[in-house]
Amino acid sequence: MLAMQQSARVPRWRFCARPGLRVSASLSAMGTTSITVAEDPRVLQLLRRADDALILGHRLSAWTGHAPLLEEELALANIALDLIGQARALYQEAGAVSGHTEDQLVYLRDERAWRNCLLVEQPNGDFAATIVRQVLYSAFADPFWHATRDSEDAALAAIAGKAEKECAYHLRHAAEWLVRLGDGTAESHRRAQEAVDALWPFAGELFATDAADAAMIEAGVIPDPRTLRDRWNATVDAVLARATLTRPPGGWMQSGGRVGLHSEHLGHLLAELQFLQRSYPGARW
Amino acid sequence: MVNDEALLARAREIAAGVTDPELPVLTIADLGVLRAVSLRDGVVEVTITPTYCGCPAIPQIVAEIQAALARAGFAGTRVHTTLSPAWTTDWISDAGRQKLAAWGIAPPPRAGSGRALFAEDKPVCPRCGSPQTERISAFGSAACRALHRCLACREPFDAFKCH
Secondary structure, three states, X not given: OHHHHHHHHHHHHHHHHOOOOEOOOOHHHHOOXXXXXXXXXXXXXXXXXXXXXXXXXXXXXXXXXXXXXXXXXXXXXXXHHHHHHHHHHHHHHHHHHXXXXXXXXXXXXXXXXXXXXXXXXXXXXOHHHHHHHHHHHHHHHHHHHHHHOOOOOHHHHHHHHHHHHHHHHHXXXXXXXXXXXXXXXXXXHHHHHHHHHHHXXXXXXXXXXXXXXXXXXXXXXXXXXXXXXXXXHHHHHXXXXXXXXXXXXXXXXXXXXXXXXXXXXXXXXXXXXXXXXHHOXXXXX | OHHHHHHHHHXXXXXXXXXXXXXXXXXXXXXXXXXXXXXXXXXXXXXXXXXXOOOOOHHHHHHHHHHHHHHOOOOEEEEEEOXXXXXXXXXXXHHHHHHHHXXXXXXXXXXXXXXXXXXXXXXXXXXXXXXXXXXXXXXXXXXXXXEXXXXXXXOXXXXXXXX
16 A cells, blocks of 8 residues: 555655756757777876775765765765865866766766776775775875876876875875874774775785786876885875784785776765766756 | 056956955955956956866855946956966955955965864954964865864854965
């Protein structure tokens, strides 16, 4: 009976539930059909960097309303804003070549077409996991963008000039938190160490390169990530030591994100991120 | 032509007078966000640069530049956004720094220590002038600000992040 009543009311309910939403008359304005992006090495490189920033920014934005302190809520939302801003600039560059808008690149690419590393799509977990993920990523992004300021690609160099300052600030903030957690109570130390151990196997992918990266390194578009490893090690070791945390042994590292082979978490993230444009094509607000 | 020069000076003056939506005491010229104003075939071309990549105020600043110039009788205005060279807090003018302090926001340190791990900026309290301050939060109510507290007068205050 209840089911029948609900069923009879579906059309009106659907209309009323989103009064602010305008669905354009032509549903083909931005169809539900997934797009395929022609990935020349430069577009692929832009997508790899943009997807890292967008996915991590999206993850961080989910803390809004749930962070342990009001100040930290502002901090995570601000870091998310910086990262999504960086992603937008990178998507605009990629889209100018591939013929897509930044919205199409974000809302209409299937999971297998996403090029972010696996680290950034890992769930927020507890606050320690979020902070450890941020330290591992920012300790790479900071020197990566710093070196990319000298890129032969003027557009990428311009984005790098802004991103490096933002990422340096994110790194400082996340590092301070990791010290507080690691060198805090027995419980915060335990959680921080568990997060370091769990996320460590995802750090290796930051430095991995393939033939497409090699072409960009050769052309002077990006620095060779392997040359940033010493700097990353020094940063992470210094933070872990201050935090009284133990660096896990090296060993086998996860990979696959750069070619679209993701962990089970990205699909769920995209389902939420893309739902509106997939269900209400061309919706604007 | 002299006429064009006068027109350009007028356009520049109007664009420079547009205020930042999040810092209404500062103009975009004070902030260093306004990079260039030129006149091409009667169309005013304005170039601005965002403070942060994700600065949400840019669309509003663009709209306000266009509205201000339209009110002054300029028929067409094109506003360009450029990322390079990257904006830095060192571009905030001396007048801008004074306005910030008067508004209760500590101006950013010059050529700062933003890249150093575990470093802490200690801005001077904009209310009582004491250098004895502590940071409450590295992030504040806007992308460009952090939250501090004065240990002398105990008042919390915003400080412009060094960038």
